[in-house]
Amino acid sequence: MLDPQSPSAPRPGGKRPDRDDSFDASLPEVHRSVQVPDKGRWLWRFFAFAGPGYMISVGYMDPGNWATDLAGGSRFGYTLLAVILLSNLMAILLQALSVRLGIATGQDLAQACRAHYSKPVNYALWIACELAIIACDLAEVIGTAIALQLLFDIPLIAGALITALDAFLLLLLMNKGFRFLEAFVISLLVVIAACFAMQIAMAAPSVAAVLRGFVPAPEIVTRREVLYLAIGIIGATVMPHNLYLHSSIVQTRAYARNDAGRRDAIRWATIDSTIALMLALMINAAILIVAAATFHEAGYTNVTEIGDAFRLLSPLLGVGIASTLFALALLASGLNSTVTATLAGQIVMEGFVRLRLPAWGRRLITRGIAIVPVVVVTAIYGDTGTAQLLLLSQVILSMQLPFAVIPLVRFASDKRTMGAFVIPLWTRVLAWTVASVIVGLNLKLLLDTLAG
Template sequence: MTPPPSEAEATLPSQEQWRFFRDTGENRPSLPEVNASVAVPKGATWLRRLFAFAGPGYMVSVGYMDPGNWATDLAGGAQFGYTLLFVIMLSNLMAILLQALSARLGIATGRDLAQACRAYYPRPVNFALWIACELAIIACDLAEVIGTAIALNLLFGIPLVAGAIITALDAFLLLYLMNKGFRFLEAFVVALLIVIFGCFAAQIIAAQPSVSGILGGMFVPSPEIVANPAMLYIAMGIIGATVMPHNLYLHSSIVQTRAYERTEEGRRDAIKWATADSTIALMLALFVNASILIVAAVAFHGTGHEDVAEIGQAYELLSPLLGLSVASILFAVALLASGMNSTVTATLAGQIVMEGFLHLRIPQWARRLITRGIAIVPVVVVTWLYGEKGTAELLVLSQVILSMQLPFAVIPLVHFVSDRKKMGSLAIARWVSVLAWIVATVIVALNVKLLYDTFAGL
């Protein structure tokens, strides 16, 4: 016999409720250890309410400025100047829309994207989606390992192989932060984001870029982006590094850490504030990603250093080319902060995906060590055989792999939030649905084009 719906499920039609939970027989919330654990003040000013909801958006934004972005943005700026700024802007706008939809799904249904997929899709489809998402998380973890290892090497002279192995210890850092409480975890993430923002603000001031060049590159698209296979490869890497597929699973879960009223009115209010939170946070990510490309364009493009695509090369050249003695140090510090921050979101996303698709719960430290171990092996092998150049190419490749996984997260998300049978009155408006499907179509089309160019080149 189907149990009566809880208050959190009351806005869904009863038949759809049964279908939603038919596979579990229980109404276990996403991330149950922190679900509804952050208080939301009632009748408070808009600023206090915004602050209460602030946090999940910044945790999601971490994935949009992780070490994988650095390789693609550096290569794009060095080779093509400001041209690919438009791709960064477009990717960020896509991210703002998709993360807003992800937050809406989690708040409206009380379930994250992985749980929704398991409830509504056949088992073979779910298995394929789970594999695709795990590949995306491994690719993201690969970028974190490489980025953190390079930062440790640049700042402290630790060999890349040793640095990659050291990154396995971050499992215990996350475990400590989670035990302190979710708000404490968010504060840690925001503190590192402030470090990254400050480092790049200083570099932008030192670079003194062309304002007209920035505006032209950001708002005037170049046909060459699609026509030039080399530029398209970098552009797809930027999209893959910016619009992170596992973040869609993550956001739909962590927005539920807020203790908003589980009524239709309470959910509408929560969706509004969660959307504002993620939009503000992703504008910070836009600044960081654009800054990396702009600094690379100023320092390397047109100066005889167009072939710079490795983080180590950029580190060595930034200070002399920008005329700022601490530019290289700031660059490496921001990279280390980025790598440390990204470990938090990748781990949580892995937990959400595994529990949502498989209902398999394992300790966070074990989950982290498993995924980090899978990422460490190729980094160690490639570093051992090919050195830093090999890791740089592996870093860009990881972002293209991420981009290839995007349709497997974007299409189910748009499908769910557009369906009034599943979302009730909180489904998105028709024009938003059309826009979201256009974004999904663009992502799929670019992936097909990239695959064609890749195999045609082979």
């Protein structure tokens, strides 16, 4: 439990004493490193807060999303577009709560858990979050290795081993400043968006069919194979580690640490994340739409592997560059995900157990754990095995969601923790409803799996 004598402990009535926020600060090397103008046009304040939302959006379009979106589009057409929309709306709400927690309390979600829960609970939450990060990293290793194979004909095992070198990418970018890191991420997001915009134009899907896909269909819940993919999409879209990450990186802004400054920061940071997540929605929907318009309508209803999608795109669309654009976007996605997953790993390790490791050391450990199963499965089962491993990683991510979502909603709803920034009743009801839906869907999948 939180020590009432701690400098970060809330006072009665939810008031938190002013303190030096650099003490036990989340990501101390970049804490308050981005200046925010006190005056001037609203556009400059918007740009000052723009960045963290786009770094968060990376997790919503990583290689894991590609596996579930491709499988969903090729097997069930546009049906699962409704799930992508629903999961993205959930993500917007949960990331807004993460922003509010980080700015209002000066703590990230991991630090808040450490302050409020007992050691056994904290260790359990930490392990659950580490498993989620490893599952996410697993998807990044597979996705990047496949992209290297498709673009440069590098064997899959060699490509997986090469991904270990990206441990030093984050270190290089962080040394240049947090804004440079954000610019790198946004540049790769532009590449991904441009690639899929061109592919959508080539596929020319039926607008009416796409719009119908955004309307929920009963079969999403009644058919287990559809539900399995639906939960995989939710797991790939609403990332557990993103909730920890966002509550930390919003504190890189040097806003005024008083009620007025925090209120202003919450508003601009929420706008930033909402716009960025709408971009993620468009890209995720684009992947599924391309798969539905290209594969499903041509009778290829079992395209679950990224390699198969690469080989089929150009012949089916009749445009030679289509497959290259697909692989290029995949490589950009894998590189981007590397940056955010590393930061998230550092935040949860420092926040839960106060264990600090050099960025390169943390990255090599996490990446090493992810590389081993990829190499083993590829050696035994070939490319098919890695495709199944990729889908499984997204379901594992989904299973970890309740362990991040429930503490976040609880803290955001607690006046003693949030003070004047506690969420209103309607938001509280909505947030707990989202948490209940996530837990309920996971329980249904677990029971269906156990029942065979």
